[in-house]
Amino acid sequence: xxxxxxxxxxxxAHLSVTTPTPKHKKEKxxxxxxxxxxxxxxxxxxxxxxxxGFLATLQPPAYGVNKGHNGATTVSFVKGGDWATVxxxxxxxxxxxxxFVTIQFGHNxxxxxxxxxxxxxxxxxxxxxxDVQELGATPLxxxxxxxxxxxxxxxxxxxxxxxxxxxxxxxxSHIKLIDLNAASRTYVQAIGSAEADKxxxxxxxxxxxxxxxxxxxxxxxxxxxxxxxxxxxxWIGRNATLSxxxxxxxxx
Numbered sequence: 001x002x003x004x005x006x007x008x009x010x011x012x013a014h015l016s017v018t019t020p021t022p023k024h025k026k027e028k029x030x031x032x033x034x035x036x037x038x039x040x041x042x043x044x045x046x047x048x049x050x051x052x053g054f055l056a057t058l059q060p061p062a063y064g065v066n067k068g069h070n071g072a073t074t075v076s077f078v079k080g081g082d083w084a085t086v087x088x089x090x091x092x093x094x095x096x097x098x099x100f101v102t103i104q105f106g107h108n109x110x111x112x113x114x115x116x117x118x119x120x121x122x123x124x125x126x127x128x129x130x131d132v133q134e135l136g137a138t139p140l141x142x143x144x145x146x147x148x149x150x151x152x153x154x155x156x157x158x159x160x161x162x163x164x165x166x167x168x169x170x171x172x173s174h175i176k177l178i179d180l181n182a183a184s185r186t187y188v189q190a191i192g193s194a195e196a197d198k199x200x201x202x203x204x205x206x207x208x209x210x211x212x213x214x215x216x217x218x219x220x221x222x223x224x225x226x227x228x229x230x231x232x233x234x235w236i237g238r239n240a241t242l243s244x245x246x247x248x249x250x251x252x
Contacts, residue, residue, distance in 0.1 A: 030235040031097035032064035033089045035077065035128070036104035038208060039145040041068030048201050048208045050145060050180075053218020062097075062235035065089055073109045073116050074124035083128065090135045101132045102221075104142035104180065106162030107207065118165050125169045140225070141170045143181035145217065148206040150193040155185060178224050184217060190249025198251070216252050219243060 032055065034040050038047025051066035058064055067089075069082050077083050086101060093099050103125065109116040116124075129139035143163045149156045163181045170177035188196045199213030200206060209217060219242050226236055245252040 027234070028096065028098040029060075029062045030058070030232055031062065031093045031099045032058065032102060033086050033093075033099070034064065034066045034068055034102045034104075035083065035086050036068040036102065036142070037072040037077075037107050038068065038070040039107055040066065040102070040104050041070055042066055043201065043209070043211055043214060044070065046070040048210065048214060050209060050214055050217040050221050052211075053209075053214035053216065054221040055218070056215065057218065057222040057237045057239070059235050059237050071108055072105065073114050074105045074121055074128065075109075075114070075116055077105070078124075078128075083131075087131060087135065090132065090137045094136050099135075099137035100140055101137055102140045102142055102178070103128050103132075104144060106144035106159060106166065107147075110159065110162045118161055121162060122165050122169050125166060126173050129169070129173060129175045139175055140178050140228075141166055141175050142178045142221075143167065145180055146184040146188055148188050148193070148196040148199070150196075153192070155189040157185065176228055178221070178228065180221060180224065183220050183224055187220065187246055187249060191251045195251040216242070216246070219252075220246060 034051045036049070039049035040051045041047050041049050042052055047070040049068055051068050055064040055066060067082055067086050069077060069080070072082065090099050090101060105125070106121070108114055109121045125141060129141060132139040143166045144159045146155070147158060149158065159181060167177060169175070197206070199209050199216065201208035201210050219239060222236050223243055226233055242252055
């Protein structure tokens with residue numbers, strides 16, 4: 001009887017070691033919903049940004065929707081209904097997707113005519129991020145895409161107030177920061193004014209991007225997101241050639 005008990009214990013111990021652990025449920029694909037101003041938005045007569053270039057890097061069944069709005073501030077984006085649209089997209093996707101919402105504002109918030117103080121800007125960003133978190137999605141706070149204005153050979157930093165404010169909100173609220181301003185400034189400074197102008201939506205427009213510019217700066221965004229979360233490499237495609245040119249500061 002004692003021998004039988006010993007054998008039973010040994011058998012149970014063997015099974016506990018050799019029985020395979022059940023496989024985890026299949027990982028949800030990523031979905032990206034883009035909220036922002038014209039430097040995120042689809043190319044049009046009134047603007048155009050990095051948004052569509054980034055979305056083109058997504059690998060199905062991952063997908064995204066670009067809700068960037070020309071001229072938007074953190075105030076008008078909410079009051080005009082764009083933010084409600086983004087939140088509805090989130091609500092409808094969270095069951096089947098790992099949802100991310102990119103939030104990039106500042107170009108228009110800093111304009112005196114729009115009457116958005118830095119304090120209000122920070123409060124608004126924190127509120128937008130909180131709304132996303134409450135729905136079970138992940139907010140990504142973006143610093144503003146650099147403008148491409150030069151003083152001689154030196155790129156002008158004219159977004160410092162809103163960029164610093166965005167960094168402060170991300171740090172204080174423990175929200176992931178994507179420092180697009182720093183990355184885009186580094187690249188634009190490296191290629192210089194003449195080459196940077198090739199990305200202009202129209203001649204003299206050093207804020208918005210044409211379709212090719214969207215692809216290049218969308219690649220910068222993709223690489224920044226991949227650097228911040230390597231698990232997304234399954235859903236965001238790579239372009240080693242383009243990434244290398246950008247990293248080397250060569251016009252692409």
